[in-house]
Amino acid sequence: MAVVGYEWIVIGVIVVAFLVWGPSKIPEIARGFGRARREFEDASRGLTIPSAGTTSVLASEGSADPLISAAQRLGVKTEGKTRQEISDEIVKAAKP
Numbered sequence: 001m002a003v004v005g006y007e008w009i010v011i012g013v014i015v016v017a018f019l020v021w022g023p024s025k026i027p028e029i030a031r032g033f034g035r036a037r038r039e040f041e042d043a044s045r046g047l048t049i050p051s052a053g054t055t056s057v058l059a060s061e062g063s064a065d066p067l068i069s070a071a072q073r074l075g076v077k078t079e080g081k082t083r084q085e086i087s088d089e090i091v092k093a094a095k096p
Contacts, residue, residue: 018026071078071086074093078086 076089
């Protein structure tokens with residue numbers, strides 16, 4: 001199987017990177033690309049899950065969400081409210 005077209009470009013970029021940065025720097029660069037890719041995937045996954053700021057949040061006993069837990073401790077009702085509304089009421093309730 002022959003190497004054609006874009007494959008030569010990829011090989012050339014790898015050779016140039018090796019010559020410019022040297023063999024000790026290449027693993028660091030690859031790790032950086034891997035972290036960036038993982039962060040991008042996490043962020044894009046967050047976009048497919050409905051935003052908490054636009055959905056209503058229901059109160060539940062023993063909630064794992066720190067915002068809901070704080071609201072319950074301060075006596076703020078959370079049922080049918082957005083996270084922003086809950087946060088605003090927590091700030092109001094916490095002021096002396």
